[in-house]
């Protein structure tokens with residue numbers, strides 16, 4: 001990743017990709033407190049546009065607020081930085097990674113007095129769980145690692161350190177040939193994937209875990225909105241692992257994962273073992289929306 005052409009927005013300036021470097025004593029590297037976003041820009045009927053840029057930028061600033069990180073750039077500057085980075089790298093569609101971190105002035109758990117830095121990088125990134133996964137569904141395994149507890153991690157924030165838990169879960173299951181991990185909360189109820197929210201379909205209704213232990217996903221919100229607009233009932237509630245085994249359909253949502261069907265959980269086939277009809281309807285609507293083909297949701301797209 002470090003050795004390629006391109007530009008990265010770095011503390012207010014565009015710098016050459018290879019020059020976007022930090023000191024080894026960067027506080028965030030040692031203690032894991034950095035906040036970031038994952039955003040996507042899509043090629044649309046009216047040129048390249050960023051999907052739900054406002055919501056992602058707001059979540060980024062809320063993540064910083066939760067950790068009392070004083071961001072030296074405004075919401076408007078951060079919005080513009082993301083648009084500029086996409087445009088100046090000349091990419092029609094890409095993944096966007098804004099990140100806010102704590103500088104290298106001082107070591108020790110207290111970050112007080114250290115400088116705060118911001119960067120935005122963009123790169124082409126295809127289907128996170130594979131094109132095959134999008135079409136046919138993926139094989140998922142419940143991890144032995146629990147998702148965050150509300151009084152251990154503040155999960156409204158999207159923070160770098162939290163991904164240690166995601167990596168542990170993902171490593172554990174992919175080592176045994178599964179595509180992705182499902183994590184349960186500390187009470188044993190379904191929470192989310194290592195980088196995705198989760199949904200099930202039963203008798204035509206959509207169910208997803210409430211937000212206690214999972215990220216308030218922007219794709220999750222988009223799917224809930226689209227489903228309700230289509231007349232599909234959506235219920236946020238505690239979900240058990242066996243409820244998922246017996247679901248008609250299941251799928252993951254996320255900026256990287258988009259809408260990816262789950263065809264198997266813990267070696268039990270879900271429904272027909274392939275992308276189900278409700279999943280397909282929502283997935284196809286999602287891809288229409290991000291491509292600017294659905295007037296109703298055009299306000300979710302910010303042209304660059």
Ligand code: PMP
Nearest residue numbers: 195196197215217218219254255
């Ligand atoms: N949960 C986790 C742990 C994630 O990392 C992500 C990806 N950001 C999501 C859910 C989905 O969130 P979003 O739809 O906002 O990308």
